[in-house]
Amino acid sequence: MDSEIRPIRTDADYRDALARVDVLVNARPGTPEGDELEVLSTLIEVYETKHFPIDMPSAVDAIRFRMEQQGLSKRDLEPHIGSRSKVSEVLSGKRPLTLQMIRSLHFHLGIPAEVLLQKPGADLPESPAGLDWNRFPIRAMAGLGWIPDQRESKEHAEEIMRDFINRAGGFDALPQPLFRKTANARQNTKSCPYALKAWCWRLLALARGNPPEAEYEAGLVTLDFCRRVARLSWSEHGPRLAREFLRNHGIQLIHLPHLPHTYLDGAVLQPAGSAPVIGLTLRYDRLDYFWFSLCHELAHIALHLQGSDAAGFVDDLSIEGFGRKLSRQEKEADEWAQDALIPPEEWEESGILRSPDIAAVTRLAHRLEIHPAIVAGRVRREKRNYRLLTHFVGVGEATRALAC
Numbered sequence: 250m251d252s253e254i255r256p257i258r259t260d261a262d263y264r265d266a267l268a269r270v271d272v273l274v275n276a277r278p279g280t281p282e283g284d285e286l287e288v289l290s291t292l293i294e295v296y297e298t299k300h301f302p303i304d305m306p307s308a309v310d311a312i313r314f315r316m317e318q319q320g321l322s323k324r325d326l327e328p329h330i331g332s333r334s335k336v337s338e339v340l341s342g343k344r345p346l347t348l349q350m351i352r353s354l355h356f357h358l359g360i361p362a363e364v365l366l367q368k369p370g371a372d373l374p375e376s377p378a379g380l381d382w383n384r385f386p387i388r389a390m391a392g393l394g395w396i397p398d399q400r401e402s403k404e405h406a407e408e409i410m411r412d413f414i415n416r417a418g419g420f421d422a423l424p425q426p427l428f429r430k431t432a433n434a435r436q437n438t439k440s441c442p443y444a445l446k447a448w449c450w451r452l453l454a455l456a457r458g459n460p461p462e463a464e465y466e467a468g469l470v471t472l473d474f475c476r477r478v479a480r481l482s483w484s485e486h487g488p489r490l491a492r493e494f495l496r497n498h499g500i501q502l503i504h505l506p507h508l509p510h511t512y513l514d515g516a517v518l519q520p521a522g523s524a525p526v527i528g529l530t531l532r533y534d535r536l537d538y539f540w541f542s543l544c545h546e547l548a549h550i551a552l553h554l555q556g557s558d559a560a561g562f563v564d565d566l567s568i569e570g571f572g573r574k575l576s577r578q579e580k581e582a583d584e585w586a587q588d589a590l591i592p593p594e595e596w597e598e599s600g601i602l603r604s605p606d607i608a609a610v611t612r613l614a615h616r617l618e619i620h621p622a623i624v625a626g627r628v629r630r631e632k633r634n635y636r637l638l639t640h641f642v643g644v645g646e647a648t649r650a651l652a653c
Contacts, residue, residue: 465499537626
């Protein structure tokens with residue numbers, strides 16, 4: 250080659266290279282001049298790509314270009330964008346494209362996804378099979394302050410829910426088997442799986458947003474451990490003390506009101522590599538129900554999460570086997586919680602079921618150093634009579650104690 254070829258680093262180098270190309274423009278391939286021309290052309294292309302990138306067309310320009318190419322009218326866009334007014338608003342730049350619109354325009358009109366998304370190299374995010382974004386209870390979630398309350402939120406359901414799920418750790422944080430309505434699952438047959446998943450994702454998002462400083466140790470929860478928790482019930486601030494005690498051992502206890510159509514009392518979730526998170530809805534705001542629900546979820550941690558593939562349990566504790574067969578795990582958790590709150594030998598010795606009066610309830614509660622609500626709740630549960638000892642079970646006190 251007659252000229253020394255150097256990297257193009259500056260505008261001056263770039264101009265020199267262009268001038269040299271003008272000299273070599275008619276060089277034949279395979280000759281030294283032709284080789285020099287080929288190398289220079291490559292160097293110039295690299296420099297231009299880096300310093301003079303071609304701007305990506307806007308999404309609206311891309312849509313208009315495709316309309317002109319294919320002879321489409323605004324009405325032809327309605328199946329992909331929506332009503333005539335929405336089409337006009339999108340084309341005028343007054344309405345942003347939703348992921349649902351983008352997906353339809355990409356698949357049916359062939360407009361590149363990266364242009365519609367305005368992100369070079371981007372592709373459309375995949376959705377789990379069979380998922381209908383519009384079935385999530387967007388309005389109810391916004392009403393609880395879980396997501397922004399915005400105009401036409403249903404139209405942006407996918408974007409809203411993707412952000413919501415990402416804050417919880419992503420789709421994989423909740424394995425699908427957790428929500429299967431099998432014959433043995435402790436879920437109401439009327440429960441909405443979309444609402445149930447949304448509640449669980451919210452629970453995990455809250456847990457991730459405020460992790461405990463203490464590290465959880467597998468095998469920590471035992472019957473003795475749970476009895477220590479139960480004895481905190483004696484204080485009027487018992488639920489709050491229990492939350493602090495568990496947090497100091499790396500376990501999070503979160504009060505999260507239930508969504509409509511979940512029929513949910515509590516859950517314990519443990520995504521891979523994480524500590525257990527207990528969520529209680531307190532839909533029955535009573536002290537006896539709080540302590541039984543808490544010990545039930547602790548039982549799942551002690552008996553069913555250690556060394557197993559289970560990612561958690563979601564429980565409707567009002568299902569007690571009437572016309573339904575509870576799973577072995579649910580029966581074990583019920584029995585374990587019951588024994589943790591009141592040891593079986595103490596229960597038998599008290600003979601309280603023969604005479605469940607105020608004095609008997611108070612006497613047993615004092616002896617065990619637990620709140621009388623726990624004893625009263627056990628009596629009501631075993632007798633299947635929820636009119637007994639109502640003034641003992643702490644109606645409306647669990648939520649208040651947690652908030653103190």
